[in-house]
């Protein structure tokens with residue numbers, strides 16, 4: 001079959017690879033209907049997460065049709081249309097049982113790298129480097145889904161493929177940020193990043209009752225899209241002092257909750273950017289934490305900062321002083337999709353959550369390397385490119 | 392230079408292992424050879440007992456000591472295992488660990504598998520056939536993927 005493979009730093013190509021096989025009783029094979037580019041892929045493609053091997057299939061956010069089920073699969077049958085959570089959870093370890101699915105103990109078949117980097121490994125995720133299990137990604141004609149009863153969800157009739165696709169990863173990620181940051185009625189919430197993840201975090205904050213939501217980015221069409229489709233206020237961080245603007249918009253208090261949805265390749269105009277970039281390129285720090293620093297600085301006293309953006313290793317000039325002196329709560333997580341997906345599908349069916357505007361481009365697998373280039377450079381108004389391997 | 396930062400945790404783990412492989416301290420003459428433990432989200436009765444460890448640990452037969460006890464705070468059951476014959480300093484040295492020759496690594500793997508079988512009913516296998524092809528960096532990564540930790544950590 002054809003698949004989109006990582007062949008080296010900034011090198012993607014469509015290759016012929018062997019079809020995936022059922023390996024365990026609880027596996028199933030899904031034929032891809034659609035997948036999408038995610039900001040996380042950029043970190044892998046650019047070599048910022050160095051545990052990739054030439055030939056690895058990328059992609060982790062997808063919807064498809066069940067074509068084969070292992071004998072241990074109970075909840076799905078051939079022909080079902082399913083959206084699959086990007087993280088794989090066994091459903092029965094302590095973490096899964098406590099709804100902390102991305103931390104599953106039993107789904108990372110390469111625990112050594114995560115243990116060396118983080119102390120304990122994360123669960124497995126599709127197409128996301130050998131540190132996260134080395135599973136094949138979903139930008140292919142077929143993908144194997146382990147623990148299918150827990151990770152795949154039937155899509156209700158009324159929800160179209162493109163809308164449902166994002167329930168795999170970006171929607172639950174955004175929802176989790178607002179939920180686990182404890183957003184409640186009356187809060188003012190600031191969200192860094194107007195990519196799919198940031199937009200969905202802003203929308204979740206609203207649905208959880210936030211009084212005001214302020215989204216921050218620099219790309220004009222993303223700011224406009226967020227205002228129009230999500231309904232939050234925006235700040236262009238290149239045109240103003242973000243902390244000062246947030247202070248005045250929040251009655252001098254600062255946002256109650258700050259959600260960072262930018263990640264380790266954050267951009268800035270300041271001198272710190274050159275410093276961070278140089279250090280990152282020399283591998284003296286692995287990540288550029290511009291937006292995290294700003295969120296910590298802008299947050300109100302005793303507020304909460306939630307880091308949704310992916311960081312892989314060590315950062316420099318971390319404002320620990322602000323965390324302790326302002327009594328902040330700092331949290332982060334990879335997404336616990338299985339916890340939210342059924343509820344999110346219901347909200348979509350009820351019209352509370354819209355995602356189709358995120359799909360600014362639709363391409364075939366052959367066009368995927370070019371689409372990733374566009375997504376990386378944010379050209380042509382690209383927010384998410386939807387990849388249809390069958391097209 | 393390029394790999395400097397990423398290599399750090401691995402080197403640190405290696406150093407820690409080397410240190411622990413030195414002659415054992417006074418307090419416990421097997422200090423460098425502590426019990427290897429996992430917590431299983433099951434009741435002690437489901438996990439087994441010292442005389443009857445769960446699969447695949449049962450295949451070590453008389454070679455291991457086994458301890459089963461409830462984990463605190465409703466977290467399931469702690470299953471601990473130790474080789475009756477402590478591995479020599481050489482067998483648990485950093486090079487032996489990287490080569491996958493420390494006998495405790497095999498015990499750790501069996502513990503991980505016992506946990507997966509009891510909790511999830513199967514040991515999840517990597518995808519097959521692989522789609523990767525050999526590059527020098529990839530090979531090194533493959534080695535580290537299984538053997539980077541210390542004291543039988545995978």
Ligand SMILES: NC(=O)c1ccc[n+]([C@@H]2O[C@H](COP(=O)([O-])OP(=O)(O)OC[C@H]3O[C@@H](n4cnc5c(N)ncnc54)[C@H](O)[C@@H]3O)[C@@H](O)[C@H]2O)c1
Nearest residue numbers: 039040173193195196197261262263266267309310334335
């Ligand atoms: N935690 C999880 O489980 C999870 C899941 C999915 C994605 N992610 C991460 O979320 C992040 C965003 O993903 P995405 O798909 O939306 O990516 P994206 O690249 O489409 O969006 C990132 C946005 O951040 C903006 N940005 C850059 N620097 C900024 C700054 N200093 N201040 C404010 N905005 C800035 C960019 O202009 C861009 O619009 C990535 O780091 C991704 O890895 C995490």
Ligand SMILES: [Zn+2]
Nearest residue numbers: 038040061169
């Ligand atoms: Zn993602």
Ligand SMILES: [Zn+2]
Nearest residue numbers: 090093096104
């Ligand atoms: Zn689990």
